[in-house]
Amino acid sequence: MTEILVSGAGVAGPALARLLTRQGHHVTVVEQAVSLREAGYKVDVRGAATTVLHRLGVYEQARAADTGMRQITYVNRTGKPFAALPADLIMGRRGDDLEIMRGDLSRILHDAAGADFAFGDSIAELHDGPDGVDVTFASGRTGRFGLVVAADGLHSATRRRVLGDVPLRHLGGYLSIFTTANTLGIDREEVMYAEPGRLTFVYAMDPAGPARVGMIFADPRAGHDRRDGKRLVADAFAGGGWRTAQFLDAMREADDFYFDSLSQVEMPRWSSGRVVLLGDAAHCPAPSSGQGTSLALVGAWVLAEELGRAGHVEAFAAYERRMRPYVAKNMEFGRRMVKDMVPGGRLAIGFRNYGMRTLKFHPRKEQVIERVLAPLREAANAITV
Numbered sequence: 001m002t003e004i005l006v007s008g009a010g011v012a013g014p015a016l017a018r019l020l021t022r023q024g025h026h027v028t029v030v031e032q033a034v035s036l037r038e039a040g041y042k043v044d045v046r047g048a049a050t051t052v053l054h055r056l057g058v059y060e061q062a063r064a065a066d067t068g069m070r071q072i073t074y075v076n077r078t079g080k081p082f083a084a085l086p087a088d089l090i091m092g093r094r095g096d097d098l099e100i101m102r103g104d105l106s107r108i109l110h111d112a113a114g115a116d117f118a119f120g121d122s123i124a125e126l127h128d129g130p131d132g133v134d135v136t137f138a139s140g141r142t143g144r145f146g147l148v149v150a151a152d153g154l155h156s157a158t159r160r161r162v163l164g165d166v167p168l169r170h171l172g173g174y175l176s177i178f179t180t181a182n183t184l185g186i187d188r189e190e191v192m193y194a195e196p197g198r199l200t201f202v203y204a205m206d207p208a209g210p211a212r213v214g215m216i217f218a219d220p221r222a223g224h225d226r227r228d229g230k231r232l233v234a235d236a237f238a239g240g241g242w243r244t245a246q247f248l249d250a251m252r253e254a255d256d257f258y259f260d261s262l263s264q265v266e267m268p269r270w271s272s273g274r275v276v277l278l279g280d281a282a283h284c285p286a287p288s289s290g291q292g293t294s295l296a297l298v299g300a301w302v303l304a305e306e307l308g309r310a311g312h313v314e315a316f317a318a319y320e321r322r323m324r325p326y327v328a329k330n331m332e333f334g335r336r337m338v339k340d341m342v343p344g345g346r347l348a349i350g351f352r353n354y355g356m357r358t359l360k361f362h363p364r365k366e367q368v369i370e371r372v373l374a375p376l377r378e379a380a381n382a383i384t385v
């Protein structure tokens with residue numbers, strides 16, 4: 001039995017904790033937030049990652065929480081719909097693939113983890129010595145761990161501590177998500193509205209329940225302070241059409257506001273001594289890939305499997321060797337799709353809207369979409385677990 005510390009209770013951290021406790025290790029998950037962060041939009045679990053959910057024993061629970069999305073509707077400046085497409089078709093989901101609210105998945109994995117969770121705390125200092133990693137927490141607590149796993153997301157402080165500062169690859173936009181009242185009365189439907197350089201999307205699972213709003217804007221400047229998120233969104237969307245003003249008011253009131261850049265993490269290595277990176281901390285592919293959650297789940301599986309076979313030196317090397325090609329394919333897809341997520345100028349939007357409007361009349365629309373999404377399906381299955 002090894003004492004293992006995992007930093008971050010998002011998706012990757014609790015998934016790994018579940019697998020390691022099953023191997024008989026004692027796992028502590030330290031999470032900076034005071035409780036599980038259940039914010040965020042809906043996320044996809046595709047391909048190899050669905051196998052991991054089965055192996056974690058939570059697939060049925062996740063399936064039961066599937067968003068059941070029916071349709072994506074595109075509206076113009078006055079809110080008039082000009083195209084509607086079946087959700088499964090356009091999102092490229094097949095077989096066991098599912099879509100779930102990020103917070104629901106995080107909660108399911110947390111409840112299954114069998115680990116000790118320490119909320120409202122974080123690693124303040126870390127010394128990797130011959131007998132283990134000595135950790136001092138922000139709370140003042142101390143501990144010695146056989147292994148430390150950095151699953152603390154895109155801006156991982158643990159990564160910076162052990163592997164130094166590596167600039168993120170900025171993909172030219174920022175994403176915000178928050179909850180508001182479902183004033184559109186939508187039911188398992190997503191409504192999208194694009195203007196040059198900005199995109200608003202709204203989703204609800206139940207006409208009587210809340211809605212989640214996403215607002216994305218283009219900005220080539222990297223490194224905006226995330227604490228300024230609400231102001232940045234308000235500035236970027238000022239004067240927008242459709243219900244922009246109403247959503248900005250709701251955003252100001254929202255207490256689950258999530259804001260981050262559309263960025264990728266490209267690390268030359270994923271471990272140093274007894275410390276290893278997992279999930280977004282190692283290889284965030286950006287939300288435009290739609291694969292961040294799947295990579296996190298698959299990474300947890302591969303890391304746990306390799307740790308079950310060998311000591312940490314060999315296991316970390318094998319984990320990285322197996323994951324790299326799969327990660328590279330998904331990162332590439334994330335870069336390619338960013339132009340679909342961050343709208344360009346008037347011409348690009350006009351072209352895209354024309355495509356959406358006419359797609360339903362296309363005699364081979366399934367094949368057209370299939371062709372666009374083939375690289376995603378290939379990337380989602382580019383590893384054997």
Ligand SMILES: Cc1cc2nc3c(=O)[nH]c(=O)nc-3n(C[C@H](O)[C@H](O)[C@H](O)COP(=O)(O)OP(=O)(O)OC[C@H]3O[C@@H](n4cnc5c(N)ncnc54)[C@H](O)[C@@H]3O)c2cc1C
Nearest residue numbers: 008010011012032040041122152153279280287292293296
């Ligand atoms: C609140 C939230 C909402 C999100 N919403 C979306 C979304 O709508 N769409 C999308 O594509 N992706 C979203 N993401 C990112 C998505 O969850 C990840 O890409 C993916 O699931 C990989 O998961 P992860 O566990 O590696 O990272 P994450 O899910 O980001 O989890 C990292 C966890 O580490 C914690 N943490 C951060 N720093 C520290 C620290 N120093 N010490 C301890 N804990 C720390 C964070 O609070 C978080 O709980 C969101 C992430 C968060 C945290």
